[in-house]
Amino acid sequence: MLSNLSATVEQFEQAKSRLSTLKNDPGNEVKLKIYALFKQATQGPCNTPKPGMLDFVNKVKWDAWKSLGSISQDKARQQYCDLVGSLVAAEGGSSAQVAAQPAGSEATYETLLVTTEDNITTIKLNRPTKKNAITTEMYNDIVAALEQAAKDDSVLTVFTGAGDFYCSGNDLSNFTKIPEGGVELMAKQAGDLLRNYVNAYIDFPKPLVAVVNGPAVGIAVTALGLFDLVYATEKATFHTPFSQLGQSPEACSSYTFPKIMGVAKASEMLLFNKKLTATQACELGLVTEVFPESSFQMEVWSRLKAYAKLPPNSLALSKQLIRSTEKDRLHAVNDAEVERLVERWTSDECFNAIMSFFQAKSKL
Numbered sequence: 001m002l003s004n005l006s007a008t009v010e011q012f013e014q015a016k017s018r019l020s021t022l023k024n025d026p027g028n029e030v031k032l033k034i035y036a037l038f039k040q041a042t043q044g045p046c047n048t049p050k051p052g053m054l055d056f057v058n059k060v061k062w063d064a065w066k067s068l069g070s071i072s073q074d075k076a077r078q079q080y081c082d083l084v085g086s087l088v089a090a091e092g093g094s095s096a097q098v099a100a101q102p103a104g105s106e107a108t109y110e111t112l113l114v115t116t117e118d119n120i121t122t123i124k125l126n127r128p129t130k131k132n133a134i135t136t137e138m139y140n141d142i143v144a145a146l147e148q149a150a151k152d153d154s155v156l157t158v159f160t161g162a163g164d165f166y167c168s169g170n171d172l173s174n175f176t177k178i179p180e181g182g183v184e185l186m187a188k189q190a191g192d193l194l195r196n197y198v199n200a201y202i203d204f205p206k207p208l209v210a211v212v213n214g215p216a217v218g219i220a221v222t223a224l225g226l227f228d229l230v231y232a233t234e235k236a237t238f239h240t241p242f243s244q245l246g247q248s249p250e251a252c253s254s255y256t257f258p259k260i261m262g263v264a265k266a267s268e269m270l271l272f273n274k275k276l277t278a279t280q281a282c283e284l285g286l287v288t289e290v291f292p293e294s295s296f297q298m299e300v301w302s303r304l305k306a307y308a309k310l311p312p313n314s315l316a317l318s319k320q321l322i323r324s325t326e327k328d329r330l331h332a333v334n335d336a337e338v339e340r341l342v343e344r345w346t347s348d349e350c351f352n353a354i355m356s357f358f359q360a361k362s363k364l
């Protein structure tokens with residue numbers, strides 16, 4: 001179903017009242033941006049006379065408002081909600097209540113928000129109470145959303161998470177629903193789903209961008225090797241605890257990680273569960289750039305909106321040139337990783353690790 005969405009007046013009011021609950025001063029630059037967005041959202045483009053040279057404070061505020069040019073009140077309201085949402089989230093609150101969806105078209109899924117605006121299709125994992133862990137239904141929905149994004153008019157596709165986590169990886173309860181055919185059938189079905197999921201990334205034809213808004217675990221980290229840009233907030237972490245879970249790497253990371261960061265660093269992550277900070281992940285080349293949490297959403301989205309104005313065919317063709325020589329290799333790696341995991345999922349090591357998680361004996 002398609003409908004038009006932007007920040008509602010109610011969301012805007014909610015964002016206003018949440019702003020007053022902030023404990024930390026976000027700094028003058030951010031405060032000015034908030035002021036300007038508020039004025040634009042409530043009064044439209046700046047049309048008041050410029051304050052005199054000596055009226056320093058009002059002149060700076062006027063400049064900030066004027067700098068928004070003619071952006072619509074709807075858009076300003078939405079950006080205001082996004083900015084307040086990121087400030088609230090930075091203090092440990094949930095940004096989900098105030099962050100508005102980009103205006104534009106929206107496809108409806110149970111735990112996925114898929115929207116298209118400004119030539120960008122955004123796929124947002126929307127299960128914040130479970131740290132955006134991916135259920136079997138979500139794997140299928142993400143594949144469908146990627147197939148749709150490949151065909152739509154957008155130039156870039158962005159993947160991100162709602163709330164304080166980017167994604168905690170595979171939902172471990174996917175392995176607790178044993179079908180009548182037993183554990184072997186469950187493992188085979190999970191393998192087919194995983195192969196299909198990873199193929200959707202390998203074959204994705206347009207630039208794919210990860211906006212890593214918080215910690216990432218497991219398959220949410222390994223899949224990053226198949227993205228074209230990875231932007232992370234400074235509070236993001238990157239953890240692939242496969243041996244701890246009795247499992248093995250997926251999403252082609254057994255190939256992409258050594259290529260990106262070298263065998264030694266890849267082994268620390270994929271064999272020995274080393275959790276990286278955003279800065280470490282950037283130094284190793286897994287992350288493109290790290291941003292301060294207070295301005296993360298604002299900086300990243302303004303940059304992506306500019307990129308999305310570039311000529312789409314040129315972008316897609318250049319991506320194909322960069323990636324095409326690797327495609328067959330990546331498919332072969334995906335098949336091999338899936339084969340290994342199907343074995344692992346029937347092992348005692350894996351069974352015991354998942355049981356301990358649900359008996360709350362172990363957390364990563």
Ligand SMILES: CCCCCCC/C=C/C(=O)SCCNC(=O)CCNC(=O)[C@H](O)C(C)(C)COP(=O)(O)OP(=O)(O)OC[C@H]1O[C@@H](n2cnc3c(N)ncnc32)[C@H](O)[C@@H]1OP(=O)(O)O
Nearest residue numbers: 129130131133168169170171172174190194218219363364
């Ligand atoms: C069917 C296809 C299969 C393809 C599989 C492909 C292979 C994939 C491999 C992986 O992705 S391996 C990584 C799997 N992920 C984990 O092991 C993470 C497990 N979670 C945790 O260790 C912690 O929850 C956390 C992520 C470190 C967060 O800890 P925090 O203390 O901040 O929050 P919690 O209270 O633990 O979490 C809130 C809520 O969410 C539930 N939850 C979080 N992550 C998962 C998860 N991955 N699977 C299932 N449930 C998860 C957690 O249990 C809490 O639930 P409630 O207790 O509130 O009901």
